[in-house]
Amino acid sequence: MSVTPYVFDGGLLTGAAAAQGTTVAALTRRIIRAASLINTTGAPIAATVYLVPNAGVAGAANTLISARSIAAGESYPCPELIGQGLNTGGQVQALGNGLTFKYSATDIV
DSSP: OOEEEEEEEEEEOOSSOEEOSOOOOTTOEEEEEEEEEEOOSSSOEEEEEEEEOTTOOSSGGGEEEEEEEEOTTOEEOOTTTTTOEEOTTOEEEEEOTTOEEEEEEEEEO
16 A cells, blocks of 8 residues: 555636546545635635546535635635545546635545
8 A cells, every 4th residue: 555645736716617636546545635715806706616436427416515605815725625535536626717726635545
């Protein structure tokens, strides 16, 4: 077994759910250790974050943060994601037009 840190340096979200970071590699599990949604705009923006399983799609069944309003200038630490995991083929997806999303995790092979 090997344990490797994984860091997604951040992506600018749009109004449609999109992958954030890489898909979890074969024979690997990814455990999220920290995550942030950052709003540098002058208005609140609704954010939704999904933990999508292999061959799945973003939807109600895998939503961890649902339409949470992120205030102008706010950095939200996403406690809902801490300790959550993904198996091989899974991915984090998010939406929130204009927000930045970043996270770190541990990949266990």
